Amino acid sequence: MTLTVVPPWMRWVYTHSRIVGLFLSMTFASYKAYENRMLYIASVDRSVMLEDRLNEEREQTEFTKNTLKTVLFNIATANFDFDIIPMPFWYKVYDKENDQFKMVYVNRAYENHYDIERIKYLSNLDKDVHGTERANEYEKFDRKAFSSRTAVFAIEPDILGGKAEVIKWRVDRGGDIFIYGMITKYIKE
Numbered sequence: 001m002t003l004t005v006v007p008p009w010m011r012w013v014y015t016h017s018r019i020v021g022l023f024l025s026m027t028f029a030s031y032k033a034y035e036n037r038m039l040y041i042a043s044v045d046r047s048v049m050l051e052d053r054l055n056e057e058r059e060q061t062e063f064t065k066n067t068l069k070t071v072l073f074n075i076a077t078a079n080f081d082f083d084i085i086p087m088p089f090w091y092k093v094y095d096k097e098n099d100q101f102k103m104v105y106v107n108r109a110y111e112n113h114y115d116i117e118r119i120k121y122l123s124n125l126d127k128d129v130h131g132t133e134r135a136n137e138y139e140k141f142d143r144k145a146f147s148s149r150t151a152v153f154a155i156e157p158d159i160l161g162g163k164a165e166v167i168k169w170r171v172d173r174g175g176d177i178f179i180y181g182m183i184t185k186y187i188k189e
Contacts, residue, residue: 067086
């Protein structure tokens with residue numbers, strides 16, 4: 001049996017490789033712990049942001065519900081100044097002879113938001129003011145409210161771009177049929 005002599009540099013590599021391996025393992029474990037901590041912090045931040053957004057949506061929904069309750073109550077009692085509604089509001093009368101909806105009223109919020117004068121819009125059709133394509137979208141939900149006799153929520157193109165969530169409902173008064181509408185929320189694209 002012959003003994004082989006291990007050169008000193010090999011002995012040094014062997015003894016230190018365990019230390020280097022241990023060091024690399026600890027470094028990798030530390031990096032993974034750091035990475036997991038960063039992911040956890042990012043998820044907590046995202047969770048807080050989503051919770052804030054959800055709370056904003058809830059507040060907006062509650063505001064919309066309260067506004068709608070006030071509007072509907074005051075319309076029912078015929079004791080309401082529509083100019084105090086903070087969202088764009090309008091109503092149209094159904095022209096039975098021509099089977100069309102003509103604008104009767106827009107409130108101040110409508111005028112201010114869309115920079116349009118009431119007089120330009122009154123007794124006109126949507127297509128006279130906004131063009132045929134947009135008017136067809138508006139009329140589709142006007143007719144839905146007209147035939148359903150209940151409030152209809154719709155997503156319609158906004159005059160200024162984007163979309164708007166709108167509520168429309170039918171009111172029969174004095175032999176005429178009106179379609180009331182109000183924007184409840186703006187949706188950015």
